Amino acid sequence: MSDPGRQSSPPGLDVRLHQPGPIPLAADFRCAPGELLALVGPSGGGKTTLLRAIAGLYRPSGGHIRCAGETWFDAEGGVCLNPQRRRIGLVFQDYALFPHLTAQANVMAAMGHVPRAERAVRAARWLAQVRLEGLESRYPAALSGGQRQRVAVARALAREPRALLLDEPFSAVDQVTRRRLQRELAQLREVIDMPILLVTHDLEEAAALADRLCVLHAGETLQSGPAEALFRRPASPQVARLLDKHNVFRGRALCDAKGQGYLQWGPYRLEAELPASVESGAEIDWYIPPSDVVLHRRERPSRGERENPVHGRVSELIVLGGIAQVTLSFDHTRDSLRFEIATHAARRNGLARGERVSVSLLASGVHIMQRQD
């Protein structure tokens, strides 16, 4: 039988979905074979709905989903393949193992495409791949959280899927197990070559595991890119907030006669690279990563202190082990600036609540965001 869904399109997973409600969606992203794309955003941001739509468990009203040259969903063309025909590997948040089947039988349940005689051997091989040798005959109730997660991954891979979808797969296990499972996923990626979507609200996890992050809010993809790029260059104050980035301020873009761009922030004139689209005099939002805030040493001033110096008062000092989180407040704005330094450095510089300090905002770190309104 010819496959009506098959047509030429780029390999990998191509998702463009939109609907006004009941769950608003405005998602547009791609995931290449072998790439791990993390969908991040707050709870209720539509991440799981997107995953369910890709798996065929939810039908949105508009858009398309294409994978490995096949159209799985196309609202205009009236195409909507059922989950059985999508060849998807989905690891549910709570794993959704079949409680009446052994670990091996759980994996074999996803092997309808494999000759019956070969299923047991191949299921055992998949379980070995996820380090569950010897536990083939255990029922899910007799497995730990981490072991259940591994069975769920083995079952998803045993389907030999065209895309692997992971819905918060590490949220139901303890910290130590989580780290171990994350390491195992990174190792597993070396032997599988398919698009992998990871839904998570843990930004550290997303940054550690994913090639790219896709920030979602209310079903809308706000920005996609490598973690470092997103963390240093958020597209908007909203993205910065969703990525838990604090240092977002308002200012005015200025250009001198030589065409050199500046940023006016209260009394401070800061060096910054202005995007070409920003006109001189325009109100803008700007962001500085905490890593690009340099504390001026009291005893030994250095040349670097000439770069965008600003002066504030320590309004909060929180010591978290070896790291101290410093919050500075300023006279000209209610917004505050956060940065981190080693706790011993904070002590050496006599940092304390109420103390006046100076910091440099490195020009290369200042990121201008054009205002939308």
Next chain:
Amino acid sequence: MDWQALTVSLQLAVFTCLLLIPLGLWVGRMLATRQFRGKALCEAAVALPLVMPPTVLGFYLMLSFGVDAPFGALWQRLTGSGLNFTFSGILLASLVVNLPFAVQPIQRAFEGVPNNVREAAWCCGLSPWRTFTRIELPLVWPGLVSALALTFAHTLGEFGVILMVGGSIDGETRTLAISIYDRVQAFDEAGAGIMSAILLAVSFVTIGVVYGLARRGRGLRV
């Protein structure tokens, strides 16, 4: 000892189970897994025989089984015989009376199957029918067994509705429960005692066997 009454009772219980359990599976699953308008009304209708006095239910069934009523007339036209005072009549009445005993345990069992387990089966490539037979049915097995046990035992002991619809025709509608009543009316306490003991034993053994089976089904999963 009225062996014919025992035979009628057992036949009635077996046929009721055979017809009602598949129906209970369909209705119970639908009520557990689907949201639709009038669902509360459906659930109330299924539960109604639990709260209605058997004689009242029997009275309405007797009326609707009569050849003057639309249902009774339709039955007469299709089969050539009436429903009141026949085995078919008490079987139909038994199906109605036992509906909540068959549906409710199965519905509760289906409600206990997480929806994402069903969805995981679809994502594994299992068709809806295979998902039902390989995943859902084994998981609702204890509920199914409860429904079977309750329906069987309740049919054996049903009295009021059967008496209203079937009367007490020897070999046709006189069940063991009705026979016991007749013996008591005739001051034959010894006969009534023997039959009561047999009814008690049959009910106890039946329930024991099915609950034992349910336990074995559960034991497999640990």
